[in-house]
Amino acid sequence: MASLDLVAERADRRAWLGLVIVLGPVALVAMDGSVLYLAMPSITSAITPSTDQALWILDIYGFAVSSLLIAFGNLGDRYGRLKFLLTGAIVFGLGSVGAAFSPNPEALIACRALMGLGGATLLPSGLAIISNLFPNPRQRSQAIGIFAATFAAGFAVGPVLGGLLLSRFDWGSVFLINIPVVVLFLAFAPVLLKEVRTTNPGRVDALSVVLSAVGILLAVYAVKTAAAEGFSATQAATGLLGLAILVWFVRRQLTLEYPLLDLRLFKDHVFTVAILTGLLSLVAWAAAGYLTGVYLQSVLGYSVLAAALLVLPGAAVLTAACIGAPGVVERIGMRSALIASHFFMGAGLLILLLTTTEHGVAAFIASSVVTGVGYGFSFSLVADTAVAAVPAERAGSAASLAEMSNELGNALGISLLGSLAALLFRLTGPGAAGTLDETLDISGIASGTIAEAKDAFVTGMHGAVGVASLLCLGLGFLALRWVPKERKAEAEEAAVTP
Template sequence: MTSPELVAERADRRAWLGLVIVLGPVALVAMDGSVLYLAMPSITSAITPSTDQALWILDIYGFVVSSLLIAFGNLGDRYGRLKFLLTGAVVFGIGSAGAAFAPNPEILIACRALMGLGGATLLPAGLAIISNLFHDARQRSQAIGIFAATFAAGFAAGPVIGGLLLSRFEWGSVFLINLPVVVLFLAFAPVLLREVRTTNPGRVDALSVALSAVGILLAVYSIKTAAAEGFSPVQAVTGVVGVALLVWFVRRQFHLEHPLLDLRLFKDRVFTVAILTGLLTLVAWAAAGYLSGIYLQSVLGYSVLAAALLALPGAAVLTVVCIKTSVIAERIGTRSALIASHFFMGVGLLLLLATTTEHGVAAFIASTIVAGVGYGLSFSLVADTAVAAVPPERAGSAASLAETSNELGNALGISLLGSLAAVCFRLFGPDIAGTLNETLDKPGLSPAVVAEAEDAFLTGLHVAVGVASLLCLALGVLALRWVPKETKEEPAEAESLTAAP
């Protein structure tokens, strides 16, 4: 006869195995937000995308994920999280296979969008299923912490993994690596995981989904077009329409019984600081990672493998800090840790201003290590801070907004700051092509033209990271004023929800 203790042990083992199987797709979603940073020079040479196409290849994934994340979370509540998780994995796998063999930029952009469609189902569904696997509060907290650390590690390891693959295989390998993980997940998830749904999730407002997604895409398209080709009537009208749709979306949320985004949460200053931190962290991280990858390969001349190895110290620091954030927060306080994250990021980004067209490796490594401390703290603290700032019945909305801020920040970092760097290249470059890699691929360039192109790119890099640094430091000052000091009487919230970035 089976003892109760043995039954409990088997249940625990199955729950931890379920956690392991969910972490595979979670790591893929995070990794694919950054895996192309070192791959873009290879992709540019292979399928020759234009300036705006190159930016779309990088961030269409993040925009699709961020624009659909909350909507898909609500649909998962209604129709079942496991169904959404399995469907999302299939769509993600199909998009990955298509991207690996894309013959031109248009198909690659479409496949990246399909991957984003799948990724938007994986994050909220995975977190909900993990929370349901562990009924003990302490174990559940540990599991969600592992979930968050895996997501952060995926973001940090993406460029490194991409660089290692590209050192031996064609650029399509950065997408093919997803397929074995997807296949394993589809094989074991139905056995290890249980269905999760909410009894009264509320109606999903389809118009809000359309307004947010189309508004974001039109506004960003306008910015990208202006950066790549300059201002034009069509570009301006596109931007105005995009902004108008987003304004309509925001106004609509205040009149819905079940809003797609509960914007009333922003009345709380601490919540606002937390969401801005999640957004800005990924804006800075994505822009610096993307531009630095091009700098190391196309300006300093390092191979993709060498560039990947140079990124390892920063990735290791980010991952370790993310895992140890709970210990750091217990020692110095959550408020101090959150504020410190902004200043570590700001100072780390400033170190990139020491890079030149001849030397910059030491500055790059130092930057990734210092900023990595800030990124790691932020990834682990944002959701906890956001959730703790709102009433318990609104914790789900707060966690969804925290996830969305990270995904949107990852896309905006490349779109806005990447476009800013592109504008600088257009203004100060040799006016041969829209990007550094396109320019260097032109035959018969004189050394003077090459030097001019490299100087223009470096100017764009410095301007972009300088703006990102100032924003981080400014938000740190705002956090000092808005986030109240903690009182020692306040007990720790053992069961507060922690969402991955």
Template sequence: MSSLDLAAERAGRRARLGLLIVLGPVALVAMDGSVLYLAMPGITSALTPGTDQALWILDSYGFVVSSLLIAFGNLGDRYGRLRFLLGGAVVFGLGSAGAALSPSPELLIACRVLMGLGGATLLPSGLAIVGSLFPDPRQRSRAIGVFAATFAAGFAAGPVIGGLLLSRFAWGSVFLINIPVVVVFVALAPFLLREVRVCGPGRVDALGVALSAAGILLTVYAVKTAAAEGPTATRAGCALAGVALLAWFAHRQLTVDHPLVDLRLFRDRVFSVAILTGLLSLVAWAAAGYLTGVYLQSVLGYGVLAAALLALPGAAVLTTACIGAGGVVDRIGKRSALIASHFFMGGGLLLLLLTTTGQGVAAFIASSVVTGVGYGLSFSLVADTAVAAVPAARAGSAASLAETSNELGNALGISLLGSLAALCFRLTGPGVADTLDETLDTPGLPATAAAEAERAFVTGMHWAIGVASVLCLALGVLAVRWVPKETGSG
């Protein structure tokens, strides 16, 4: 072997090891969007959070990640991706340790926010570094595909891993598992990865970051608290303020020289469908994952390990569909695959409407398998479709928006559809407590009140899942009309 061949082989080996080391934090970021679904009954019993606190424990992480993803991507371009990646991993690890040891709901929420700050650096910086490891376009495309599959697998495996841990250890174990991965990454990354820095034009729009984050948080806070405790003038004011801030943010992005979000991209219908697909697929997946996790444990009475094992078929199908999406596209085209993903998601969600307080395991497994096909296809196709729909000069903005739509959808699914389910429970339940688990933990609760609470929860779950299904099916119809046939060629 010549010296040039030997050098190429060493570079290839280092690139593969670099990809492997980056995949660890990527899987953690994805897992932590879903790992708490089966842990919430245990957290509720240990920390007794209120309804709105329980929802914030679940989705504060996703909101922080989605609010800062684009801004941190821009900062990484200017000041160094590897630097941001290492710093984000450390912050993520500290937040994980604090969350595992939290004695109160308030501190747990704060630690989840800290984890979100770290997570917001990991995705864009990790993807940029992976792209730089492989100069060959074919190898780079394959590596980015592995990156996307790992992210999807992390989402799918989160509840399963959480359930396996919780069957043996306390609820804090779902956070402590992050620590070894972070330690290994911080120790090895400086030797396997190289710095990536791109001098971007202009300054980061700090006001835009503040407007988007505050607007999202105020709006969702108003919706969540109104669903849990009823509407008030203060909550209505928060909602109006949040909407106004988001409108200001949108107007600002159309007028500043270097916007955080290039809203002009949405003039392209194919791009709009791709971003909406990324958003709604995670809205549906997150809401269904959270609500069915509570349903299996608190209504049907399954232990956390059994609930985790019941989720395995859907997780396996989702991961397989994500990895095999390229082959599906080769056979039926990108357009058909994208459209099919919506109908698999919407149709699979409808199967959950067959669940009752007495039985529902078969419907749950069937739903997770059918929707898993749709989720896997959408996770793989969204970024590629969005990037292909815009000029090459805007590819970076398109990719950032695709990632942001996923993270925001994960948070919105729990907060908005979770709030709808909570509202139904509040209106139709026995009125003993704000959540099903709090109600069932009430000392001396009559059997009739427990049965009424379970029926109210299932009713709320059906309403939330029904809305998610209708949204997915409606977007599928829109995709049929808006995505031209030539987009799916090849």
């Protein structure tokens, strides 16, 4: 009997070690969605991307991950999750090296896309392997909670890590930091992890993969270029083509036996609210993170290290809120916690409207702390809420959609709200250049022009975060109507049922 207990103890220890080794790539995927927020001024000075290129550098990674996440999840089911994890880690590492030594914006965009290609294999495969490592429901719940907390912490720590690295090293260091983690993962993963595959995963529709990726990219490209350069017939045609392809994609999903995006799940209002929460929380977080990073450095004049230190309070609160969310749910229920996340995010974003070209540090810290509570709750609760809202046999699709909503939100936040900020800058600024950083880099520029450019940037930032706040508050009120109170009682009953 003692021997059996010892075997069980060793199996548990190996499972926890396997969890630790999977968390490395998970943290990297999350960090690389945000690590450039404080690094963009340095990158702009070094390789001088245009306004459009700067936005692509930031968000092509998120678009690559989000557009391929579900497809790669299905392929992992068919061909083996561990194989996909190892292959994805190699591709991610190669992309990181290429990005670190990119000589121009085009090369950096291509390498960021390659990193996104690798990252799209890591999240769904990592979550599936973790679930397989812990057959005990209680331990599995703990492990998935740690997975979610690591993902949230990676998003929060990314800007801080980027700032610390840039205070001592060249901008390429924000990518080279990935390499040691990738090497350790490739060394230990084959030893600690077992292969996981599904016996009947269904067929992956290649056309759906192409339609979703191309449709998203064309539609967002039209929005981004219109904000940076003004509207034109070509941009309108590109946007309409992208929307038409997305409509084709949606209609195709309704006819497939194994759809890439199971639209039937959205018939459940609770599931819809959960997915929209995952999407909008990252839209708001990404846009505010990028714009405030530029604001602290280029408007208020803080060094990259000082800006990184100012991010720490919000990052700490976000991580603590994510870890503490299950305890909050036990006290007030899933519904109340989910609704609270929207109002914390919306209220915190409104605080950023108090920032000016002269003062804004106190408002920034207060905003990051208040929104950090909302972001932490959201990151922790979205997947659980989505999965609990659908039948057990569709839990995998629900989890993949929850992950995709986060990644797509991260990309859309910078693309759409970043484009709105760029449009307002172009309309109200001095017209010397397309962005604030490009304006500041002009030699011999007049002080009046600099002041006008800073005012225009703050105007653009206020417009973007104002829209983000309204979206979060609006979804909060929608959740009040759509998420029934009975869900809390059902969750408590399920928790005590053997």
